[in-house]
Amino acid sequence: ETGVTQTPRHLVMGMTNKKSLKCEQHLGHNAMYWYKQSAKKPLELMFVYNFKEQTENNSVPSRFSPECPNSSHLFLHLHTLQPEDSALYLCASSQLAGDTDTQYFGPGTRLTVL
Amino acid sequence: GNSVTQMEGPVTLSEEAFLTINCTYTATGYPSLFWYVQYPGEGLQLLLKATKADDKGSNKGFEATYRKETTSFHLEKGSVQVSDSAVYFCAVSSGSARQLTFGSGTQLTVLP
Numbered sequence: 001e002t003g004v005t006q007t008p009r010h011l012v013m014g015m016t017n018k019k020s021l022k023c024e025q026h027l028g029h030n031a032m033y034w035y036k037q038s039a040k041k042p043l044e045l046m047f048v049y050n051f052k053e054q055t056e057n058n059s060v061p062s063r064f065s066p067e068c069p070n071s072s073h074l075f076l077h078l079h080t081l082q083p084e085d086s087a088l089y090l091c092a093s094s095q096l097a098g099d100t101d102t103q104y105f106g107p108g109t110r111l112t113v114l
Numbered sequence: 115g116n117s118v119t120q121m122e123g124p125v126t127l128s129e130e131a132f133l134t135i136n137c138t139y140t141a142t143g144y145p146s147l148f149w150y151v152q153y154p155g156e157g158l159q160l161l162l163k164a165t166k167a168d169d170k171g172s173n174k175g176f177e178a179t180y181r182k183e184t185t186s187f188h189l190e191k192g193s194v195q196v197s198d199s200a201v202y203f204c205a206v207s208s209g210s211a212r213q214l215t216f217g218s219g220t221q222l223t224v225l226p
Contacts, residue, residue: 004157043158043203043216056213090157101146101207103214105157 003027004106006091012112013081021076021109023091031096032074033103034066037088049074050096081113116141120204120217127194127224135189135220137178137204145208147171147180147187152201152219161189161202194224 004025013019025032034046048056049068063085065077074091088110092103121136139147146165150158162171167182176191187204204217 006157040218042218045213048213092158101214102148102160102163104160105150107155107157 004091004093004104006089006106006109008109009107010110010112012114013078014114015081015083017081018077018079020078021089021091021111023074023076023106025072025074025091025093025104025106027093027095027104029093029095029104030071031094032068032071033092033094034074034076035090035092037090037108039087043090047076078111081111083113086111086113116145116206116208116215118204118206118215118217121220122218124221124223127222129196129224129226130193131224133189133191133194133198133222135202135204135222137187137189137217139185139187139204139206141185141206141208141215143208145206147178148205148207148214149176149178149187149189150203150205150216152203154200158203194222196224196226198222199224 007022030051032049036044036046045058046060047066052068063080067075088108090108091106094103117140119138148163149161151161152158162173164171164180167180170179178187178189201219201221203219205214207214
């Protein structure tokens with residue numbers, strides 16, 4: 001399989017649940033990203049990982065916890081979420097070399113918090 | 115920090131009409147500029163990019179020229195198709211982290 005894959009594609013969870021989103025890239029990239037896309041708002045960058053190290057946390061609440069065990073995999077662990085956290089969560093990856101700063105996106109996980 | 119101002123939508127056109135979606139940016143250094151497209155139910159796909167002033171990015175009949183003097187990167191297509199219906203995002207990348215800053219997106223609907 002090629003590109004950036006995300007699982008699950010859809011997730012419904014209660015506010016007391018714990019769940020995880022998974023992202024995998026098959027492009028040999030060194031950087032991975034989590035974005036949140038809410039209706040009628042610009043994409044919000046949440047986290048950035050370069051070579052498995054977190055380099056950016058854009059004031060994201062602690063109920064979102066990222067994990068990057070290697071350069072190909074990225075997780076977003078969710079616990080005690082709020083209804084306003086319902087959104088499309090997008091994962092992306094990029095090479096970080098030369099001018100190849102193009103980010104490649106997965107299809108997203110549509111999250112609904114009840 | 116960087117910012118992107120994008121033409122507000124929604125935009126509705128008839129098939130074969132000319133398309134322009136305006137995008138202006140503010141950024142430090144020497145940014146790269148991008149247009150991404152998001153089809154219904156999918157993630158973002160890179161449509162085209164330009165990495166230096168006066169470069170023209172092009173793909174699938176879409177074009178955009180990096181205008182440093184006007185800090186703009188307007189998207190154009192001479193003849194749109196129904197299959198071009200999607201949300202279009204302008205983005206800028208700069209700095210050592212090469213992080214993308216996106217515009218708010220423009221919904222395009224093309225009617226047959």
